Amino acid sequence: MKDFALFRCCPTAVFLKQYETSTEAVLRKLGVSFSDIREFSCCGYPLKNFDFKAYLLASARNHALAEKNGSPILTFCNCCFNSLKQARHHLNRDEVLREEINKTLGKEGLGYEQGVEVKHLFEVLLEDIGLEHIRARVIKTFKGLKIATHYGCHLLRPSQIVCFDKAMNPSKFDQLVEVTGAESIPWRLKLECCGSPLLGIDDDLSLDLTRKKILDAAQSGADHLCSACVYCQIQFDRVQERLISDRSFHPLPSILYTQLLGLSLGISEEDLGINLNALDLSGMVAFLS
Amino acid sequence: MFFTISLYTALTIFAIGLLYKGSTWFRYGFDPALKEFSPTRRVYAAIRGIFLTLFSPKILTLFKVFVLEVVLQKRILKESRLRWWMHQLIYGGFILLLLMHALDKVVTASFFKEYYPTLNPFLFLRNLFGGMILFGVGLAVYRRFLIKSPRLQNSPMDVYAIFILVFIIISGFLLEGIKITSYTRYQEMVKEYAGIDDEKALKSLEMVWVKEYGMVSHKLKEPFEEEALIKGRVINESCLSCHSRPQWAFLGFGASRVMTPIAPGLDRAGLPNLLWHLHFLACFVGLAYLPFSKMIHILTGPLSLLANAVMDQRTSDPANWVTKQMIELDACTHCGACTQRCAVGIVYEAMPNRNILPSEKMASLKSLTAGENITPQDTRRIQEGLCLCTNCLRCTGVCPVGINLHELWVSAREALLQKGYPEPLILSPLSLYRGLMRPGLESGQYQKPIAWSQEALSIEFNKGSQGEMILKPHRDYTLKTRLHQAVQSQTFSFCYNCKTCTNACPVMDVYDKPQEALGLLPHQIMQGLSWGLTDLVMRSRMLWVCLGCYRCQEQCPQGVQITDVFYQLKNLAIKQVKSRLNAG
Numbered sequence: 038m039k040d041f042a043l044f045r046c047c048p049t050a051v052f053l054k055q056y057e058t059s060t061e062a063v064l065r066k067l068g069v070s071f072s073d074i075r076e077f078s079c080c081g082y083p084l085k086n087f088d089f090k091a092y093l094l095a096s097a098r099n100h101a102l103a104e105k106n107g108s109p110i111l112t113f114c115n116c117c118f119n120s121l122k123q124a125r126h127h128l129n130r131d132e133v134l135r136e137e138i139n140k141t142l143g144k145e146g147l148g149y150e151q152g153v154e155v156k157h158l159f160e161v162l163l164e165d166i167g168l169e170h171i172r173a174r175v176i177k178t179f180k181g182l183k184i185a186t187h188y189g190c191h192l193l194r195p196s197q198i199v200c201f202d203k204a205m206n207p208s209k210f211d212q213l214v215e216v217t218g219a220e221s222i223p224w225r226l227k228l229e230c231c232g233s234p235l236l237g238i239d240d241d242l243s244l245d246l247t248r249k250k251i252l253d254a255a256q257s258g259a260d261h262l263c264s265a266c267v268y269c270q271i272q273f274d275r276v277q278e279r280l281i282s283d284r285s286f287h288p289l290p291s292i293l294y295t296q297l298l299g300l301s302l303g304i305s306e307e308d309l310g311i312n313l314n315a316l317d318l319s320g321m322v323a324f325l326s
Numbered sequence: 327m328f329f330t331i332s333l334y335t336a337l338t339i340f341a342i343g344l345l346y347k348g349s350t351w352f353r354y355g356f357d358p359a360l361k362e363f364s365p366t367r368r369v370y371a372a373i374r375g376i377f378l379t380l381f382s383p384k385i386l387t388l389f390k391v392f393v394l395e396v397v398l399q400k401r402i403l404k405e406s407r408l409r410w411w412m413h414q415l416i417y418g419g420f421i422l423l424l425l426m427h428a429l430d431k432v433v434t435a436s437f438f439k440e441y442y443p444t445l446n447p448f449l450f451l452r453n454l455f456g457g458m459i460l461f462g463v464g465l466a467v468y469r470r471f472l473i474k475s476p477r478l479q480n481s482p483m484d485v486y487a488i489f490i491l492v493f494i495i496i497s498g499f500l501l502e503g504i505k506i507t508s509y510t511r512y513q514e515m516v517k518e519y520a521g522i523d524d525e526k527a528l529k530s531l532e533m534v535w536v537k538e539y540g541m542v543s544h545k546l547k548e549p550f551e552e553e554a555l556i557k558g559r560v561i562n563e564s565c566l567s568c569h570s571r572p573q574w575a576f577l578g579f580g581a582s583r584v585m586t587p588i589a590p591g592l593d594r595a596g597l598p599n600l601l602w603h604l605h606f607l608a609c610f611v612g613l614a615y616l617p618f619s620k621m622i623h624i625l626t627g628p629l630s631l632l633a634n635a636v637m638d639q640r641t642s643d644p645a646n647w648v649t650k651q652m653i654e655l656d657a658c659t660h661c662g663a664c665t666q667r668c669a670v671g672i673v674y675e676a677m678p679n680r681n682i683l684p685s686e687k688m689a690s691l692k693s694l695t696a697g698e699n700i701t702p703q704d705t706r707r708i709q710e711g712l713c714l715c716t717n718c719l720r721c722t723g724v725c726p727v728g729i730n731l732h733e734l735w736v737s738a739r740e741a742l743l744q745k746g747y748p749e750p751l752i753l754s755p756l757s758l759y760r761g762l763m764r765p766g767l768e769s770g771q772y773q774k775p776i777a778w779s780q781e782a783l784s785i786e787f788n789k790g791s792q793g794e795m796i797l798k799p800h801r802d803y804t805l806k807t808r809l810h811q812a813v814q815s816q817t818f819s820f821c822y823n824c825k826t827c828t829n830a831c832p833v834m835d836v837y838d839k840p841q842e843a844l845g846l847l848p849h850q851i852m853q854g855l856s857w858g859l860t861d862l863v864m865r866s867r868m869l870w871v872c873l874g875c876y877r878c879q880e881q882c883p884q885g886v887q888i889t890d891v892f893y894q895l896k897n898l899a900i901k902q903v904k905s906r907l908n909a910g
Contacts, residue, residue, distance in 0.1 A: 078669045083758075127812040230873045240764070
């Protein structure tokens, strides 16, 4: 298997350290080799809103660094995944743009040629390791645990560019959840946005979207949400905590997929940073057998 | 006399400078905190905080940090070996020279009863330490000016620091060199220490010094008779107890060899004396300038490392937190480690605002907290730099003096955002951090900057009074060319108004009357673009509540890249607003 360059998403440093540590723990357990490129910068996702060129530069720089290192990028954040893939898509199709970007990157001795393969953690799990292999490594399974699987927009769309799964009817994440023994339940708002992109801009709207999703998941019978993206998890964990002040709201804690899988692979709660989640996940362990 | 006066003048300036600097740590601050805590309250809090820390188990942490981070510079080593060697050589050489050479009468003489500056190993060590500094400075110059680190900026401050240091060391070596060659100096020494009257004996001694000690005599020329030399060496025995061979001062001796051909002239012109004055003056200038230069980090660097090791924003006295931040601003050496690791440093290449780079932001924050008069344009640029941060904390992780840069950005950002300058960047996901920290802010303080930025946008695209829609008389068909090729934003003209996008948009479900709340709906925006009604499109609130979830684009039967068109429109709108705001 290739040696992946692990792409750490910016906000994880303050708000979601456990996604980094749990991903590392799971990858080690499954024998995936990875390393860090310290010079990696922002994937460009937040920059897209105000300067397309700045977004492309940031994204292309990461590609160039990985290219120099000869390693494909492995990311656990949907937005990083999407931004890096889109940048590669645009740059490989537009020679003028590529030249312009390379002029700037050249100042620090870098160059974008073809870009590197960008893989979401799920793709590595499904394609490089394989469901069967993971199943063989699972020591504890969740019995009777109902999970509302939240894909996250940028893992699926625009589908012609990200090519992860069928955009309107995906099943890959569900299979990954079910490998742990948990049940992935159907729910109406499964493919909707978590609301995170508007947090800090229009909080009411952002929280409305989050509330609606959580309510729908709960009504569909889920015990927990499970997410695959840094931004979605922050929204379903820290931001959901804020909704609890409203008495009529019943929280539905969200677990990161790496934490869910890690538990069934027998990795300790401490290594997975379960206690770092804002909402209480202690109930999860009761389902493990 | 000259020496004493200049020394005391330098010491006085140094002391006043230090007091002044120290006072700014308690007087300066970011806006809200500045009003909240008086300087007296901050001094009192600091004394109390230090006292409580020293008499608690935290003293062990302080000790550990002092050894590992202050003395051994673990943080620099982690970042770059080159920089560690550079710093260790300069700082090691500097401290050792200061103790052994500059303060020799106080320090060295008290340890070694037989101490003479002209005696080995002192002669050799002085050269070794000086050489270490020169080599370290060489590495610094190499790093700053020869290897082009991306976006590493040099300020005059960096050049002065290197210049003064180099001047002190080079003048020292030249002084040593000229003294080795100096006939006058030799005569003085003979008069003072030798106690010989015999002409012949004096001549033999002089021959030995010319041949073996590098002295340049205008009276004697080689070759010398072997007999006289042997005699001279015997006489010289008595000199050896306090004067080693100058060759041990390998750099000073090297300098003397270069000067040999013109040494008599230089000697007669009084150069030894002049260089002596220059060397001391340079040291005194360095001393007096220290509190005002980046060299103050000799003091503030350790302070910042130690304070950050034992302080925590949640538990520490908020007054002390402000004081600590002000010390941090003075601890910054402008080394650029933060800028090299900054996640959005590359954006500087697309948006050339120096304040995007952390190391340059530090300089701006210094002026800001000092209450300097900053123009609205500059304030806006600092604000833009502060908002352009993805909160990845790498700057804080790599700072060699342990500055919590990220907390500085947060404090400064909030202080500036309250000043009322609209900042369109906060209408992007860069505001995630602010949104998450909302519980710590009062609601007016939180909401106002967002409202101001939205207002700036609506003023830009709605020139009429509130509510009334004034459309430009002519239609704007240039938009198609202004949108970015790469995302095929031009696809909007394929739209046939089937409303699939609007039906797919998750934002629609939140409102009872979406059209009233949002201005134009997604399919109407596409239609508006085809009609060239750019201003109508730009003012619709829909653009600014787009989640970027790509549902519309995914489902569009015509392949219109709706989400990407939205991104492009936002780019154009922000660019337009920014250029108007920057123009004042």
